[in-house]
Amino acid sequence: MTATEAAAALEEALLLQHMDRDREDLFGDERGPAEVAEWERIAQLLATTGGVYDPESDAVVQDELAADRRAEEAEQQRLQEQQQLADRADELAALAQAGRLDRTVETRPGDEAACELLYYRGDYHPVVDGWLAQALADRSGHYADPATRSAAVDSLPATVRAHAALLTALTALARTGAPATEATEATDGELEFAGRLAQADPGATHALAAWLDTALEPTTPANAGTDSTT
Template sequence: MTTPWPPRRTARRLLAPRVAAPRDPVDPARLGRRAVRRRAKGMNAAAVAAALDDARFDARQDSRHEDLADDVLGQAELAEWERLDQLPAAAPAGTVYDPDTDPVVQAEIAAEATAAAAREAELREATRVAARADELQALRELHALEQTEPCDGDEAAWDELTRRAGGYVQADVDAWLARALAAHLRHYRDPAD
């Protein structure tokens, strides 16, 4: 049996739009250090020294080419091999490199975890502010803003509404926030606010 040419078109299934998650910028130095650590895992002092010699040779070769002269990845790899070459000098004979016990690696992992937690907290706060701004906008459109009690962080929601409006200050939201502050409502009861 032969297939008709051109092939029949089938109904195309529409795909849901994909939203890209925010990503960290690429850090070539970090990539270079990680590549070296993966290669060095299980190496003894002699193997690390040989790898250091190879990295130094590669750095000399790269310095001869204009486009590779300031290669951040290669420089980071060389620096990491040099650091790893110093580690076995203090360790007992026969010790192999393990990134899980390397204090520098563990400190980097802890710093990355702290930075990720801080980014996550900032994202949660931005989401909360955007939701409160949406709520205030909806109340404003329903003319129910005056019956609303202020919440902690409404200043950030006011800033978000002003940003959305292109710098235009919405007089009714501004007046509502000023009245809440003047009347010392809810969290504005504290004189420091």
């Protein structure tokens, strides 16, 4: 396109905008003004640089095309992540239904979102909450990372957090009375009642876990009390 052709295209765009100014169905439509602005830009560019217009050498057009490609790539990434999340939710639901969602299945980053998706789809499985709580209490899977455990405070339901806190406290309690040579880890299902308590009243469950933690703290000379002979 030459400068003359660009000027003619601009004139035509201005004429169409003038003719459409009173059309109610085009009220607020930005396409006409945008087209005029683009032709004005191209005409001014050719008037300044001369020669023939080539979109491949137009920095503005190339920037817009690059932005479109980035937006398309971001959308593809979003759709891929959505599919991966749905696949993981399906996997957890299937394992829960089959009774195979236990400590042998490690948690992964994003499992909190998969749990939320199960809620949203109406495919809720209490065993999934119990599995997440157990992993949080055990600090296993991706909860082995301290930063991930801290983030879980905000990303997990209150019932799961309360369940995990109670499991941690009960495991510590079991260890205090067990001989050193005996295994003290509770088996899957042994502390099933902790999940029911957390579901019934997360706040009370958290309070119980906190009380157990305090009761299990070693007694120090400062708070051991005074000698009865003084």
